Amino acid sequence: MRARTTEEDGRIALIQSDIWIGFPRAEQVLDRLQGMIEAPRQTRMPGLLVHGASGIGKTMIARNLSRKYAPEYDPASGITRTPLLLLQAPPAPDERRFYLHILAAVGAPATALSARAQNVASLEVRVIALLRDLGVRMIMIDEVHNLLAGTHREQRRF
Ligand SMILES: Nc1ncnc2c1ncn2[C@@H]1O[C@H](COP(=O)(O)OP(=O)(O)OP(=O)(O)O)[C@@H](O)[C@H]1O
Numbered sequence: 001m002r003a004r005t006t007e008e009d010g011r012i013a014l015i016q017s018d019i020w021i022g023f024p025r026a027e028q029v030l031d032r033l034q035g036m037i038e039a040p041r042q043t044r045m046p047g048l049l050v051h052g053a054s055g056i057g058k059t060m061i062a063r064n065l066s067r068k069y070a071p072e073y074d075p076a077s078g079i080t081r082t083p084l085l086l087l088q089a090p091p092a093p094d095e096r097r098f099y100l101h102i103l104a105a106v107g108a109p110a111t112a113l114s115a116r117a118q119n120v121a122s123l124e125v126r127v128i129a130l131l132r133d134l135g136v137r138m139i140m141i142d143e144v145h146n147l148l149a150g151t152h153r154e155q156r157r158f
């Protein structure tokens with residue numbers, strides 16, 4: 001067998017990579033999400049639950065949007081603006097794990113994460129302050145069915 005040329009390697013890599021196909025339904029969801037992220041601040045911010053069979057492209061939509069709203073460093077203020085935060089729901093509805101997930105996702109210093117003694121209330125206050133500082137406009141939670149792994153009370157609290 002002859003060795004592959006660089007061009008062929010490039011073509012194979014392209015085929016294997018994730019390429020966005022804008023089928024109508026996916027574009028519709030993207031538009032809706034984009035409308036929500038651009039909407040002005042309201043007393044009661046709307047939420048959206050996207051559901052569909054496995055493999056239908058929910059995670060692809062989430063990733064696509066999070067690429068469009070990637071974090072941007074503002075040298076003037078020294079703050080990294082993060083308009084959109086894409087998270088995976090923890091395997092069970094556990095508030096502490098969820099807050100730690102958020103801290104990890106925004107790149108909070110490791111000391112903040114290892115502080116096991118921190119109670120949920122102080123984690124919550126930290127996370128909310130951090131989200132405000134980063135200018136987060138939307139949180140997207142993938143695999144939200146993980147919620148179902150909890151008890152009724154845990155589900156409601158979450
Ligand atoms: N818009 C798209 N353009 C191109 N490929 C897509 C698109 N949507 C889905 N796919 C392909 O289908 C695969 C499965 O999609 P995805 O992981 O987004 O499904 P999902 O709805 O999140 O499934 P699950 O519920 O199991 O998490 C992707 O890895 C990708 O290869």
Ligand SMILES: [Mg+2]
Nearest residue numbers: 058059142143
């Ligand atoms: Mg998925």
